[in-house]
């Protein structure tokens with residue numbers, strides 16, 4: 001599965017001496033591998049290290065993705081502007097199979113979608129069963145999904 005800058009992933013943090021949720025700051029080889037990450041707990045930035053407990057999953061629901069309405073210049077250090085994140089994965093995204101975006105579908109991290117209004121984007125984070133964060137060439141947007149009734 002391709003990795004997208006801005007995604008939340010589980011990684012090992014030496015400072016915390018634990019597996020913690022991290023924000024992907026950089027991907028390499030067009031999203032095939034994770035470069036730098038930032039610990040969401042202690043804010044330490046370091047190269048990605050696999051979590052020691054493979055089954056551990058990020059627990060925090062308080063992760064706040066960057067709000068798309070603010071210009072990228074005003075973001076704090078460590079937040080990757082959407083344009084920069086897009087550049088890192090553009091080749092992979094363009095080469096990937098694209099799913100038409102529909103509100104009643106569910107999407108996974110790394111899936112490439114084609115939105116009728118916003119164009120091609122890639123799912124950065126699954127925020128909830130009905131909301132995904134999608135990276136477009138100039139901005140991140142939150143889109144609703146999975147709107148069908150659950151049985």
Ligand SMILES: [Zn+2]
Pocket residue numbers: 013014015016017020039040041042043044
């Ligand atoms: Zn840490």
